[in-house]
Amino acid sequence: MIKYTLRRILLMIPVIIGITFLVHFILMISPGDPAQMIVGPEATLEDIEMKRHELGLDQPQVVQYLKYMWNALHGDFGTSWFQSFNVMTEFSHRLPYTLRLGFLAIIWAVALGIPLGVISAVRHNTIVDYALTVLSLILVSAPAFWIGMMYQVFFSLNLRWLPASGASTWRHYILPALSLGGGVFATNCRTTRTWLLDTLRSDFVRTARAKGNKEVTVVFKHALRNSLLPIITQIGVNFSIIMGGSVITETVYAFPGIGSYLINAVKAKDVPIVMASILVVAVIVGITNLVVDLMYAVVDPRVQLGGK
Amino acid sequence: MENLLEIKDLNVIYKTDEAIVHALNGFTLSVKKGETLGLVGETGAGKTTMCLSTLRLLPDQVGEVVSGSIKYRNIDILKASKKEMLKLRGAEISMIFQDPMSGLNPVMRVGDQIKEVLNLHFPDMSPKDKDARVDEVLTLVGITPERKDQFPHQFSGGMKQRVVIAMALVAEPKLLLADEPTTALDVTIQAQILALMRELKEKFDSAMVLVTHDLGIVAEFCESVAVAYAGEIVESGTIEQVFARDKNHPYTKGLFNCIPDLTSTAPRLTPIPGYMANPRDLPKGCKFANRCAHCTEKCMAAVPEMQEVAPGHFIKCNLFEKGASGQ
Numbered sequence: 079m080i081k082y083t084l085r086r087i088l089l090m091i092p093v094i095i096g097i098t099f100l101v102h103f104i105l106m107i108s109p110g111d112p113a114q115m116i117v118g119p120e121a122t123l124e125d126i127e128m129k130r131h132e133l134g135l136d137q138p139q140v141v142q143y144l145k146y147m148w149n150a151l152h153g154d155f156g157t158s159w160f161q162s163f164n165v166m167t168e169f170s171h172r173l174p175y176t177l178r179l180g181f182l183a184i185i186w187a188v189a190l191g192i193p194l195g196v197i198s199a200v201r202h203n204t205i206v207d208y209a210l211t212v213l214s215l216i217l218v219s220a221p222a223f224w225i226g227m228m229y230q231v232f233f234s235l236n237l238r239w240l241p242a243s244g245a246s247t248w249r250h251y252i253l254p255a256l257s258l259g260g261g262v263f264a265t266n267c268r269t270t271r272t273w274l275l276d277t278l279r280s281d282f283v284r285t286a287r288a289k290g291n292k293e294v295t296v297v298f299k300h301a302l303r304n305s306l307l308p309i310i311t312q313i314g315v316n317f318s319i320i321m322g323g324s325v326i327t328e329t330v331y332a333f334p335g336i337g338s339y340l341i342n343a344v345k346a347k348d349v350p351i352v353m354a355s356i357l358v359v360a361v362i363v364g365i366t367n368l369v370v371d372l373m374y375a376v377v378d379p380r381v382q383l384g385g386k
Numbered sequence: 387m388e389n390l391l392e393i394k395d396l397n398v399i400y401k402t403d404e405a406i407v408h409a410l411n412g413f414t415l416s417v418k419k420g421e422t423l424g425l426v427g428e429t430g431a432g433k434t435t436m437c438l439s440t441l442r443l444l445p446d447q448v449g450e451v452v453s454g455s456i457k458y459r460n461i462d463i464l465k466a467s468k469k470e471m472l473k474l475r476g477a478e479i480s481m482i483f484q485d486p487m488s489g490l491n492p493v494m495r496v497g498d499q500i501k502e503v504l505n506l507h508f509p510d511m512s513p514k515d516k517d518a519r520v521d522e523v524l525t526l527v528g529i530t531p532e533r534k535d536q537f538p539h540q541f542s543g544g545m546k547q548r549v550v551i552a553m554a555l556v557a558e559p560k561l562l563l564a565d566e567p568t569t570a571l572d573v574t575i576q577a578q579i580l581a582l583m584r585e586l587k588e589k590f591d592s593a594m595v596l597v598t599h600d601l602g603i604v605a606e607f608c609e610s611v612a613v614a615y616a617g618e619i620v621e622s623g624t625i626e627q628v629f630a631r632d633k634n635h636p637y638t639k640g641l642f643n644c645i646p647d648l649t650s651t652a653p654r655l656t657p658i659p660g661y662m663a664n665p666r667d668l669p670k671g672c673k674f675a676n677r678c679a680h681c682t683e684k685c686m687a688a689v690p691e692m693q694e695v696a697p698g699h700f701i702k703c704n705l706f707e708k709g710a711s712g713q
Binding site: 203280286289300303 | 441443445447472473474475476477480481483485488489490491492493494502503506507537539550553
C-alpha cells in the first residue's frame with residue numbers, strides 16, 4: 079500500500095510536467111504580446127524590447143518554461159506581470175476560498191446525490207424516481223453560468239434571502255456552492271441509481287433476500303457497498319469538474335478564489351498567475367484521484383493495490 | 387406423511403416490455419416432510435420460478451402470481467405478511483441458487499455471510515456460539531474454518547457452492563429448494579456436492595426439492611420425481627414408478643430417449659422434435675401437443691386432466707384417460 083502510494087505520487091510528476099508544459103506552450107504561441115500590453119500603446123519599440131528582455135520573453139519557450147519550473151521548485155512562483163505582486167502571497171489569500179467553496183459544493187452534491195440516487199433506485203419507475211430524473215436532467219444540462227445567474231435573480235433579487243456576490247460571510251458561500259455542485263449532484267444521483275439498480279438485480283442480492291434480510295439491510299448492507307466502487311470513481315471525477323467549474327462560478331458570483339483570478343490572468347496573458355493556478359489545480363486533482371484509488375482497496379477486498 | 391409444501395394450480399406471469407410471459411400455468415406440486423423430490427424439466431419450464439414464488443422473491447414489478455395457492459405447513463405463503471415471510475426465508479425454507487459464482491456477496495467475508503443467517507434467525511444466540519456454529523457448518527461442507535475470514539473471490543467454484551450450501555443449511559431449514567445446485571460445476575465436483583447435500587439433508591431431516599435437468603441425478607438422489615413442461619407438472623410419482631418406463635407422459639419418454647445408453651447400438655439418440663411452446667403465446671390445449679407423436683384433436687382443444695395411473699403416479703395426458711387403452 080505504501081509502496082503503491084509512493085509510486086503513484088512519483089507518477090504524478092510526469093503528469094504535472096506534461097500539463098504545465100502544454101499550458102505554457104499554448105500561452106506562448108497564442109497571439110498577443112504581453113510586453114506590448116504592459117508598456118502600453120504609446121511605448122516605443124525599444125521600450126517593448128526592453129520589457130521583453132526583462133520578462134525573459136526573448137528566450138525560446140523551452141528555456142522560459144524550464145526557468146519557470148526551476149524557480150517554482152524553489153518556491154518562487156514569480157510576480158504578476160501586470161500587477162507586480164507576488165503570486166504566492168496572492169494565492170495564499172485566494173486558495174482557501176476556492177477550496178472551501180469546492181468542498182462545500184462536493185459535500186452537498188455527494189451527501190444529497192447518493193441518498194437520492196438510492197431512493198430513485200429502490201423506488202424506480204415511480205413518481206419520485208421520475209421527479210429526480212427531471213431535476214437531474216435540468217441540473218446537468220443547464221449551463222453553469224445561467225444556473226448561477228438564475229439563482230442570483232431568484233434568491234437574491236426576488237426573495238432577498240442570500241447575497242448575490244462576494245465572500246465575506248458564510249451566507250455568501252451558499253449560492254456559489256449550490257450552483258457549483260448542481261451538475262455533480264445530478265451525476266451522482268444518476269450514477270448511484272444506475273449502479274444500485276444493476277446491483278439490486280444481481281444474484282447475491284437475491285441470496286441476501288432469501289436469507290430473510292429486511293429490504294433496508296439488503297439495500298444498504300449488501301447492494302450499496304457493491305455499487306460504491308463506480309460511485310467513488312465518480313466522486314474523483316467530480317472533483318476535477320468542480321475545480322474547472324469554479325472558474326465560471328467564481329466569475330458569476332465575483333468570488334475571490336483562484337478561479338476568477340485565473341480567468342482574468344488568461345485574458346491578460348499574465349503567465350506567472352496562469353502557470354501557478356494550473357500547477358495548483360493539477361496537484362489537487364492528482365491527489366484526489368490518488369485518494370480515490372486508495373479507497374478502492376478499502377471498499378472492495380478484490381482490489382489488490384500494487385499487485386504484480 | 388403430511389405435506390410440507392403444497393402448490394396448487396399456480397399461475398405466474400412475467401410482465402416484460404414486449405409481452406406477457408406465462409411462466410407457470412396451473413403448476414401443482416406437493417412435497418412431503420423429509421422427502422427428496424427431483425424436479426426435472428428443460429430451460430424455461432418454470433422450475434426456478436416455482437422456487438422463487440415459494441419464497442415470494444419473484445422480481446419486483448415484473449413477476450406476478452396471478453392465481454393459485456402455495457401452502458407451507460399451515461401458512462398461506464401468498465397471503466402471509468412481509469414479517470412472516472422474513473421469518474420463513476432462510477430459517478424454514480432455504481434456497482440454493484444455481485450459480486455459485488455470483489451468489490455470494492463479493493465484499494463480505496464468507497464466515498460473516500453464513501453468520502448473517504444466524505444473526506437474523508437466532509438473535510438470542512451468543513456471539514461465541516454463533517462463531518462455533520459457523521465453524522461447525524463449514525467443517526460439515528468440507529471447508530476448514532480458518533478460511534471463514536476470506537472473501538468469495540479467494541474460493542474456487544466448487545468451494546463457493548459449498549459455502550452457499552453451508553449458508554442454506556446453517557439454520558437447519560425444514561425445506562431446501564436446490565435450484566440446479568450442480569449445473570455450474572464440473573462433473574467430479576457435482577457428485578461430491580450432491581453426496582454432501584444428501585448427507586446433510588439426512589442429518590437435519592429436511593425435505594428437499596432438487597431442481598435439475600439431469601435425469602441421472604434424479605435417479606440417484608431422489609425418492610420421487612416431478613416432470614415440468616412449459617409451466618406445469620406433466621408427470622409425477624415415485625422414482626420407481628416413473629423410471630420403470632412402463633407408463634410415462636410422452637414428454638418424459640422423450641427425455642428418457644435422450645439419455646445415451648451404453649449397451650445400445652443405435653447410431654444416434656432420438657431427440658424430441660421441435661421447440662418448447664412459446665411462453666408468450668401458449669397453445670390452448672396440451673402444451674406438448676405440437677411435439678407429440680400421439681397428438682389428437684382432443685389434445686389441441688383443451689388442457690388434459692391429470693390422471694392417476696397408479697397410486698401416487700400422476701400423468702397429465704389424454705392417453706391415460708380412464709377407460710382408454712393406455713399406450
